[in-house]
Amino acid sequence: MEIVDLKPRKGAGTLRIGDSDDLVLMENFGGIPAGRLKPLDHGIVIICTAGAAQFEYDGLTVQLGKGDLFLFMAHSVVEKFMSSPDFNCRQVWFSRSAMWNMNMFTKSSLADLLPLKQNPKVALSASDVALFETYFQQLSHHMRNSSLVLYPDIVRSIVSTYLLEVLSVLRRGERKVVAESGDNSQNNNxxxxxxxxxxxxxxxxxxxxxxxxxxxxxxxxxxxxxxxxxxxxxxxxxxxxxxxxxxxxxxxxxxxxxxxxxxxxxxxxxxxxxxxxxxxxxxxxxxxxxxxxxxxxxxxxx
CATH class of the missing domain: 1.10.10.60 (Homeodomain-like)
Known part of the structure; x- marks a missing residue:
C-alpha cells in the first residue's frame, strides 16, 4: 500500500507564522486521511484532550486517552487509525528546520532520541496538563497577534521551551517504564x-x-x-x-x-x-x- 506524506492542514483551527509550515498549531483534531501516512518533514506533539484513539505507529499499537502525550517523529508511519466520536487533541507541528534553528539539542546529541522512538507516549499528571495548557495558550495568543514586535522570535522561543518540556516528561516516562519492567539489559546484547x-x-x-x-x-x-x-x-x-x-x-x-x-x-x-x-x-x-x-x-x- 502506498505511503502518503502527512502534512499539516490549513484553514480553520490552525495557526502558523505567515504561510510557513515550519511551526503549526492545531487547536482541534479535524481527522486524518485513511491509509498509511508518514510526515516526511515534521515532528508532531499530540496531547489528547477528550475521548480515545488507537492506531499503529511503525507497527506498534498505540492507545491514546485523555491526558496522554504522544510524540510523532518524522518518517514514522501511522495507519489503522480509529477513534471515539468525542476524540479531540491539540497538536504542535514542527519542521526539521524549525527544530535546528531553535537549538533544541544544544546540550545533547540526537542519539538521545533513540529512547523516545521506543517510548513515544506518556500519561501526563494534572500539573503537566496545566503546564502544557499554559504554553499552548501563550502560543495561540502570540500567533494570533502577528502585529506584535518580534512575534516570530517570541513564538519560536516559546515552542523551543515547550519541546524541551515534552522531552523532559517523555524521558521521565521512559525511566518509569524501565523501573516497572525491572529491565536488566545493562549486560545483554x-x-x-x-x-x-x-x-x-x-x-x-x-x-x-x-x-x-x-x-x-x-x-x-x-x-x-x-x-x-x-x-x-x-x-x-x-x-x-x-x-x-x-x-x-x-x-x-x-x-x-x-x-x-x-x-x-x-x-x-x-x-x-x-x-x-x-x-x-x-x-x-x-x-x-x-x-x-x-x-x-x-x-x-x-
Missing part, C-alpha cells in the same frame, strides 16, 4: 546494539554532512553495512541512509541560512564533487534548490 546505534548517530552528526556513505560509517564502527542496516531498523526502524541524509540536510541548511557561503563554497566544504551535484542532491531531498531555500528565509527575515 540489546544494550550493546543500542550503544552501537547511538554511536552511529553521533558519528553522522559529527561528520557535519561531509561523510555520506553508509559503508564508511560501518567501517568506523567495525561492522558490516548489512549489520549496521539491520541494527538501525531493529532499534529505530530507520535505514542508516535516512539518518545520513537527515544530518546532511541539517549541515546544508545551516550554511544556507546562517552564512554567506556561495554554492560552490558549500559544495567544496561538504565534499560534493561539484556545485551542480550539490544542487541536485539538495533538491532531491528538500524539494527546492539551494538558492530557493536561501531566498525563502532571507526574504522573510527569518
Amino acid at each position: 540489546g544494550l550493546h546494539g543500542k550503544k552501537l546505534a547511538e554511536r552511529f548517530i553521533q558519528l553522522v552528526e559529527q561528520s557535519d554532512g561531509r561523510i555520506r556513505r553508509v559503508d564508511e560509517f560501518a567501517q568506523m564502527l567495525h561492522v558490516t553495512p548489512k549489520y549496521l542496516s539491520k541494527l538501525l531498523m531493529d532499534t529505530m526502524n530507520r535505514k542508516p541512509s535516512v539518518m545520513v541524509h537527515f544530518f546532511t540536510l541539517k549541515a546544508i541548511e545551516n550554511r544556507l541560512r546562517f552564512t554567506d557561503m556561495t554554492m560552490q563554497q558549500i559544495a567544496d566544504d561538504l565534499r560534493f564533487p561539484s556545485a551542480s551535484f550539490f544542487g541536485k542532491y539538495f533538491k532531491e531531498h528538500s524539494g527546492m534548490t539551494p538558492l530557493e531555500y536561501r531566498m525563502k528565509f532571507h526574504d522573510s527575515g527569518k
Whole structure:
C-alpha cells in the first residue's frame, strides 16, 4: 500500500507564522486521511484532550486517552487509525528546520532520541496538563497577534521551551517504564546494539554532512553495512541512509541560512564533487534548490 506524506492542514483551527509550515498549531483534531501516512518533514506533539484513539505507529499499537502525550517523529508511519466520536487533541507541528534553528539539542546529541522512538507516549499528571495548557495558550495568543514586535522570535522561543518540556516528561516516562519492567539489559546484547546505534548517530552528526556513505560509517564502527542496516531498523526502524541524509540536510541548511557561503563554497566544504551535484542532491531531498531555500528565509527575515 502506498505511503502518503502527512502534512499539516490549513484553514480553520490552525495557526502558523505567515504561510510557513515550519511551526503549526492545531487547536482541534479535524481527522486524518485513511491509509498509511508518514510526515516526511515534521515532528508532531499530540496531547489528547477528550475521548480515545488507537492506531499503529511503525507497527506498534498505540492507545491514546485523555491526558496522554504522544510524540510523532518524522518518517514514522501511522495507519489503522480509529477513534471515539468525542476524540479531540491539540497538536504542535514542527519542521526539521524549525527544530535546528531553535537549538533544541544544544546540550545533547540526537542519539538521545533513540529512547523516545521506543517510548513515544506518556500519561501526563494534572500539573503537566496545566503546564502544557499554559504554553499552548501563550502560543495561540502570540500567533494570533502577528502585529506584535518580534512575534516570530517570541513564538519560536516559546515552542523551543515547550519541546524541551515534552522531552523532559517523555524521558521521565521512559525511566518509569524501565523501573516497572525491572529491565536488566545493562549486560545483554540489546544494550550493546543500542550503544552501537547511538554511536552511529553521533558519528553522522559529527561528520557535519561531509561523510555520506553508509559503508564508511560501518567501517568506523567495525561492522558490516548489512549489520549496521539491520541494527538501525531493529532499534529505530530507520535505514542508516535516512539518518545520513537527515544530518546532511541539517549541515546544508545551516550554511544556507546562517552564512554567506556561495554554492560552490558549500559544495567544496561538504565534499560534493561539484556545485551542480550539490544542487541536485539538495533538491532531491528538500524539494527546492539551494538558492530557493536561501531566498525563502532571507526574504522573510527569518
